[in-house]
Amino acid sequence: MKTISKTITLAFLSIFLFCILPGCENFIDAEDDYDYYDDSWADDYQGWDAALYTELTVTYLTLSTQNSSGIPRLDLNIKNTGDAVCKSVEAYAVIKKENRIINNGTAAVGDIPVNYNSSTSVIFSKSISYNTSYTVEVILSWYNVDGDYFETVVHL
Structure with missing residues (x-):
């Protein structure tokens, strides 16, 4: 019975590690996106706006x-x-x-x-x-x- 319990626990732990943690990792990466956010569109807009003024x-x-x-x-x-x-x-x-x-x-x-x-x-x-x-x-x-x-x- 202990072996079956350990196997089921290991299966749930594996599912947790392979399914849920990668989602958390993506969330952590998304948090860091602000550091690497490409705001070149704003530069383009400012250049376009200045060209018209x-x-x-x-x-x-x-x-x-x-x-x-x-x-x-x-x-x-x-x-x-x-x-x-x-x-x-x-x-x-x-x-x-x-x-x-x-x-x-x-x-x-x-x-x-x-x-x-x-x-x-x-x-x-x-x-x-x-x-x-x-x-x-x-x-x-x-x-x-x-x-x-x-x-x-x-x-x-």
Whole structure:
């Protein structure tokens, strides 16, 4: 009887060792996975996110008259404060009285690299006498490296 009891105990012990302990071993290995966790997807995401982040800031803006023609000229300095190149930058400026556009002009700036300043002048389409009740609105438009369109508005 003792031999049968020892045999049954040995059989249960064998089953325990071969079936349950390997599961525990996998559990222990799973606990260690945090040390070896591959988070390269996060690096890829951050790189992708940074590649899309573009921003333009106007650092200088002045309105004057071009020579004696009376045609307004808007000089501006634009800085790329984002993390990627701003492509095909254009400046569209309007002179408004309330909601009515009095005069407008466009200037193609081109590509602006990261942390780079670019200067341009917008020459308006017609000669006007500037009035202090007028407002000047500049719309900067550009594309990021993926071709997404952005714009920002600045008022003088």
